[in-house]
Amino acid sequence: MYDSPACEAVNADCLKCPKAVDNLILYASHSRGFHFIMPKCDNNIIMFLLKGEALVNSEEYAGVTLHAGEFILQAVGSKYEVLAMTDVECVCYRFSQPESFCEGRFQHIAKDVVPPLIFFPLKICSELNFFLEASKSYLVEGKICRELLQFKQKELAFILWRYYSDYELSMLVHTLSKYTDSFQYFVLKNHDKVKTVEEFAELGGYTVTTFRRIFTSVFHQPVYEWMQERRKEGILYELRHTNFTISEICYKYGFESLSHFSNFCKKNFGLSPRNLRKEVEKPSLSAPQDSMFLSV
Structure with a gap:
């Protein structure tokens, strides 16, 4: 099943496996008052808030309060600021290109679907919440198996495309397409x-x-x-x-x-x-x- 020698040992340390890569799906928690400013994102990032409330300020989400059970996307090159209004828990997904997304639907939304004038956080549906809660226990580690990460990226992309409408996804797609060709x-x-x-x-x-x-x-x-x-x-x-x-x-x-x-x-x-x-x-x-x- 495993082709890495490190996996042959009992209780092997997966972080030492040559397949371990920096984790692009991250779980974190912060106390009330945590303040963070990102002058310019060098990756796309989707923020899934599991518990608490956070104030977000960016071009797309100006002074928006992100509640538990909601998520937003900030694209590469964008600037944002976050203030934890309460103790918070979150899972975040950082990625360079939406390669796991359905290319045909992505292009359809980018060309044919008009996004809302004012962006708003999307609700975390039950299927997405199950994915996030089931994943967060091993996302605490600094690294993760490359193959597992690829599966989780594909699973997340499938959930987004399967359970959200073109109109809802337009806020993600148009934000991404604004930067990726630049x-x-x-x-x-x-x-x-x-x-x-x-x-x-x-x-x-x-x-x-x-x-x-x-x-x-x-x-x-x-x-x-x-x-x-x-x-x-x-x-x-x-x-x-x-x-x-x-x-x-x-x-x-x-x-x-x-x-x-x-x-x-x-x-x-x-x-x-x-x-x-x-x-x-x-x-x-x-x-x-x-x-x-x-x-x-």
């Missing part, structure tokens, strides 16, 4: 795959001059400056909110030595990597990007 989407999904502006331009099939011009017109700042900001954000996030060692983070981001990495952190953040990691225990820090409403 230059902005290309940048957000690929910036961590390249090291230089030249590599970035080549990946998109642009000349460097054209890529710089389009980038500046869309993001309103030079591409190199933007890439450096994302690099700093990535380093800070991984130091504060992941279990990667300082050495792993150092070499992942292309530093030649730990001393160079330490100097970079002191110059840009005012603290050494070790002290930045300790900062996570302070209550003033924001929660990690995926902690409340992130990718299923």
